[in-house]
Amino acid sequence: MTFHPAQTWHSSFKDIQPNPNSPFNNATPQILDIPLNPLEIHYREICGMLKYIQDNTRQVTKDKKKYSRELQVALMRLDVGGGEGRDGKGRLRKVVVLRKIVRSHQDYKKNLMLCEGELWRKENELKRILKLHVRENGNADYYEGRNWWFVAGEEESDDEDDEDEDDEDEVEGTDGMELECWSEEDEDLEMEMEG
Secondary structure (H helix, E strand, C coil): CCCCCCCCCCCCHHHCCCCCCCCCCCCCCCCCCCCCCHHHHHHHHHHHHHHHHHHHHHHHHHHHHHHHHHHHHHHHHHHHHCCCHHHHHHHHHHHHHHHHHHHHHHHHHHHHHHHHHHHHHHHHHHHHHHHHHHHHCCCCCCCCCCCCCCCCCCCCCHHHHHHHHHHHHHHHHHHCCCCCCCCHHHHHHHHHHHC
């Protein structure tokens, strides 16, 4: 007695093709993976830089707020305790260091904003060029609906922006502040810390 394999009545999965006569024909359109041209690649790079700068600016602003508050506390402690003696010199050192940190955060934020302005200019220019190219090719809606264009990250609430302006005023007010207990020794100490 020999064993015969049962006949399969269905085709393999590799051979299954959609039935064009089927009333349930809802074939999904294929997504074409079109390689990016050099302008599109450059646009994406600029968008990445803009995102990086926005994230960095947000972080620097948070850090500056934190250090500004620490500076205010240190100035109050210095006013109360004075700058004489061992503890006084420590308080003076802390004020000097915090002022430098806050100033460096301000400078860094200012430079980030300059870079951001330049990148926005380039982004707008490239956007205009890319739209012009697709319009010339007769496909004006090519980029629409593809979430192609860069959208700026949502900024924090307006209240927090107002706080930023207040912090900047307070910190700028402390830059020219004269300390009663400041002496030549303290200036020498500051020079040593810088070096």
